[in-house]
Amino acid sequence: MEVAVNRRWNVNGQEIEVTFNSGDRLLDVLRNDLGLMGAKEGCGEGECGACSVLINGELKLSCLQLAAVLSDGTAILTAEGIENTRQGPLLQETANRNGAVQCGYCTPGMMVAMYWLMEHPKIPAGQGLSGNLCRCTGYKALIDTVDECRRILAGKKDGDMT
Amino acid sequence: MKILEPKNLAHALKMKAENNRAEPIAGGTDLLASWSAGAEKPAVIILLPGLAELSGIRLNNGYIRIGACTTHAELASNPIITRHLPALAAAAAGIGAPAVRNMGTLGGNLVCPSPAADLPPVLLAFDAEAVAGSTAGERVVPFSEFFIDYRKVDLKEDELLLAVRIPVPADGIKSYFRKVGSRKSQTLAKVSLAARARVEQGKVIHSAFAAGSVGPTVVRLKETEALVESKQLDLEIIEQACKEAEKEICPIDDIRSTASYRRFALNGMVREFLEMLLPI
Numbered sequence: 001m002e003v004a005v006n007r008r009w010n011v012n013g014q015e016i017e018v019t020f021n022s023g024d025r026l027l028d029v030l031r032n033d034l035g036l037m038g039a040k041e042g043c044g045e046g047e048c049g050a051c052s053v054l055i056n057g058e059l060k061l062s063c064l065q066l067a068a069v070l071s072d073g074t075a076i077l078t079a080e081g082i083e084n085t086r087q088g089p090l091l092q093e094t095a096n097r098n099g100a101v102q103c104g105y106c107t108p109g110m111m112v113a114m115y116w117l118m119e120h121p122k123i124p125a126g127q128g129l130s131g132n133l134c135r136c137t138g139y140k141a142l143i144d145t146v147d148e149c150r151r152i153l154a155g156k157k158d159g160d161m162t
Numbered sequence: 163m164k165i166l167e168p169k170n171l172a173h174a175l176k177m178k179a180e181n182n183r184a185e186p187i188a189g190g191t192d193l194l195a196s197w198s199a200g201a202e203k204p205a206v207i208i209l210l211p212g213l214a215e216l217s218g219i220r221l222n223n224g225y226i227r228i229g230a231c232t233t234h235a236e237l238a239s240n241p242i243i244t245r246h247l248p249a250l251a252a253a254a255a256g257i258g259a260p261a262v263r264n265m266g267t268l269g270g271n272l273v274c275p276s277p278a279a280d281l282p283p284v285l286l287a288f289d290a291e292a293v294a295g296s297t298a299g300e301r302v303v304p305f306s307e308f309f310i311d312y313r314k315v316d317l318k319e320d321e322l323l324l325a326v327r328i329p330v331p332a333d334g335i336k337s338y339f340r341k342v343g344s345r346k347s348q349t350l351a352k353v354s355l356a357a358r359a360r361v362e363q364g365k366v367i368h369s370a371f372a373a374g375s376v377g378p379t380v381v382r383l384k385e386t387e388a389l390v391e392s393k394q395l396d397l398e399i400i401e402q403a404c405k406e407a408e409k410e411i412c413p414i415d416d417i418r419s420t421a422s423y424r425r426f427a428l429n430g431m432v433r434e435f436l437e438m439l440l441p442i
């Protein structure tokens with residue numbers, strides 16, 4: 001039998017209060033209760049990354065995250081919140097320019113993973129995206145996007161563009 | 163599903179004592195994947211994340227003690243682990259993909275372990291011990307006794323896994339971990355090997371080999387260890403050791419691989435480790 005759970009989180013910069021069932025995954029709460037459709041259910045078992053979100057700054061999978069485990073005060077960033085972060089517009093613009101968005105199914109999860117990689121510049125981009133499946137781009141455009149954002153953030157000039 | 167939220171470890175152990183059937187949840191990666199696949203949810207769960215007593219990595223009295231809720235990402239990057247137990251850091255770094263490593267924990271990898279789990283071979287090869295806890299106190303079990311059979315471990319109904327402790331390896335010990343899968347990320351081992359040894363005046367001293375995914379649970383390769391012990395290391399003895407390792411495992415054919423490929427790959431990994439020990 002499910003029991004109601006009440007939590008106060010910060011989702012994409014906004015303080016919210018939400019009530020859900022004890023067995024719900026974060027993915028269910030985001031989509032059904034908060035109306036945030038960015039995170040997608042690709043596989044539902046941790047293999048594809050389409051449901052990726054940041055929880056307290058760490059890349060996680062909302063399909064494997066029991067919502068009730070997240071205590072009051074937890075900060076969650078989904079694809080919808082990226083444009084309002086400091087580095088979000090740079091990521092969006094760079095991804096567009098590189099053709100890193102094609103059919104778009106993987107895109108919300110990819111954007112979250114790429115955003116996390118901008119904040120963890122020591123992780124090689126390809127390795128960092130290894131949990132996010134994309135059937136369209138062939139990954140090069142995605143890896144180039146991360147590398148280019150990192151170069152720009154590090155204040156270096158992009159040699160390829162001169 | 164009823165949710166129990168303990169305030170501290172003593173509280174959690176009391177909850178487990180009063181509700182033996184309550185299922186602890188740490189990272190939830192195994193549990194939620196199994197629920198997704200149709201497994202029945204437990205009636206009661208106990209939330210372990212946030213319990214300070216189950217986190218942290220400490221060096222103390224010749225042991226490295228690692229809290230059960232330590233994530234794979236922490237294991238892969240913690241300076242105590244990368245310095246003293248590089249094989250454990252390597253095994254953790256190869257689990258799943260970044261998000262799985264940010265969620266999955268050491269305890270979750272050991273308590274209901276798939277025969278292909280990556281951390282058990284390393285712990286077995288390094289003579290590590292499980293620290294179980296109940297309201298009656300702590301109980302220390304060597305992993306050679308902890309892993310009993312297919313997904314069966316020596317943890318009682320009223321116990322939680324608190325930590326793992328590993329004797330600090332002596333200076334000069336060489337270690338090894340490798341898993342063979344179908345790709346680098348998001349892959350379970352077809353076969354894995356963790357090993358350690360020291361070489362003194364060309365002789366192999368106190369070697370340990372532990373293989374994953376070659377039987378119902380992780381195994382130490384005792385015959386191989388006995389064969390190389392105190393022997394002068396050369397190509398001849400390496401050849402014999404590789405053959406012995408193939409002989410002493412009982413792998414099966416399953417969805418990930420075949421018995422003959424598993425023997426072949428294990429032979430190659432034993433060889434790779436022992437050749438690493440040869441003088442250059």
Ligand SMILES: Cc1cc2nc3c(=O)[nH]c(=O)nc-3n(C[C@H](O)[C@H](O)[C@H](O)COP(=O)(O)OP(=O)(O)OC[C@H]3O[C@@H](n4cnc5c(N)ncnc54)[C@H](O)[C@@H]3O)c2cc1C
Pocket residue numbers: 045046047185186187188189190191192193194195210230231256257258259262265266267268269270271272273274278279280281321322323324348349350351
């Ligand atoms: C996509 C994906 C890829 C994976 N890849 C790998 C891989 O490459 N290698 C590998 O080895 N594994 C892999 N796994 C398996 C596994 O999920 C993780 O390795 C992880 O360690 C499990 O930990 P958890 O904290 O998430 O477990 P949970 O799901 O929280 O718990 C698993 C079980 O352990 C019990 N438990 C957890 N902690 C304790 C404790 N302290 N005391 C008592 N009981 C406890 C729970 O009750 C439950 O029965 C993968 C899983 C997924 C979903």
Ligand code: FES
Pocket residue numbers: 040041042043044045046047048049050051052061062063064
């Ligand atoms: S839906 Fe979560 S990883 Fe595929």
Ligand code: FES
Pocket residue numbers: 100101102103104105106107133134135136137
């Ligand atoms: S853009 Fe189509 S799956 Fe990635």
